[in-house]
Amino acid sequence: MKQIIVGNWKMNGLSADADALAGALATELAALPTRADVVVCPPFTQLARLAPKLKAAGIALGAQDCHKDASGAHTGDISAPMLVDLGVQYVILGHSERRAEHHELDETVREKAVAAMAAGLTPIVCVGENDDQRSSGDSQATVGWQLEGSLPQGFTGIVAYEPIWAIGTGQAASQQDIADMSAFIRAELVRQFGEAGKTIRILYGGSVNARNVTDILPVEHVDGALVGNASLKAESFVPLVRAARAS
Numbered sequence: 001m002k003q004i005i006v007g008n009w010k011m012n013g014l015s016a017d018a019d020a021l022a023g024a025l026a027t028e029l030a031a032l033p034t035r036a037d038v039v040v041c042p043p044f045t046q047l048a049r050l051a052p053k054l055k056a057a058g059i060a061l062g063a064q065d066c067h068k069d070a071s072g073a074h075t076g077d078i079s080a081p082m083l084v085d086l087g088v089q090y091v092i093l094g095h096s097e098r099r100a101e102h103h104e105l106d107e108t109v110r111e112k113a114v115a116a117m118a119a120g121l122t123p124i125v126c127v128g129e130n131d132d133q134r135s136s137g138d139s140q141a142t143v144g145w146q147l148e149g150s151l152p153q154g155f156t157g158i159v160a161y162e163p164i165w166a167i168g169t170g171q172a173a174s175q176q177d178i179a180d181m182s183a184f185i186r187a188e189l190v191r192q193f194g195e196a197g198k199t200i201r202i203l204y205g206g207s208v209n210a211r212n213v214t215d216i217l218p219v220e221h222v223d224g225a226l227v228g229n230a231s232l233k234a235e236s237f238v239p240l241v242r243a244a245r246a247s
């Protein structure tokens, strides 16, 4: 499967930052082989501004959340058709920060994934255990429940394994941890979806950078990376994408 590198800006980026990064990506990445797809997920406020610039650079646009309904009385929310209307192709759902800060449950994430697919978006559904669950040996059980609860029937999106204990720490999970969990996720996907489960891409996220990405991408069942901090600046994101495309 073709690798995919997804940059998640989280709640970062004003217009000047968006322009700088899009400009650098367009000039630096245009000449590289397109061995890995690249997706940039800025905050909602920068989607319209970035859409034409990223498209010209062959980079896809993603959002960081969507509502389960297509429209209606939901003040402050953004629907999947609204994202499609702007040229968005991907949407991150159930990120651990949304699960924690916005009390999103597996069921909420599943409903959003249904809405995203119905609108023609590719959902990137995040799963991952926290430190306590890991120390009590419950990593796989936790992720298993999240997959079961968060992925709707006929799921055709992407799964991102993001161990909460590795996010924003500068310390990615070990190759062994990533290999064990990715193999487990693959087996769960096949159990849930049969043959189709083999075609769902699995990403790793949590302190991925230009140095460690070349250790992470070759791990069996890993089909790409979901990148936070290192996706914010051209100095860190361009070398990361370059390394991914060269690996």
Ligand SMILES: O=C(CO)COP(=O)(O)O
Pocket: 008, 095, 162, 166, 167, 168, 169, 170, 205, 206, 207, 208, 226, 227, 228, 229, 230
């Ligand atoms: O949460 C993440 C991406 O969604 C990972 O963030 P960091 O790469 O900053 O650890």
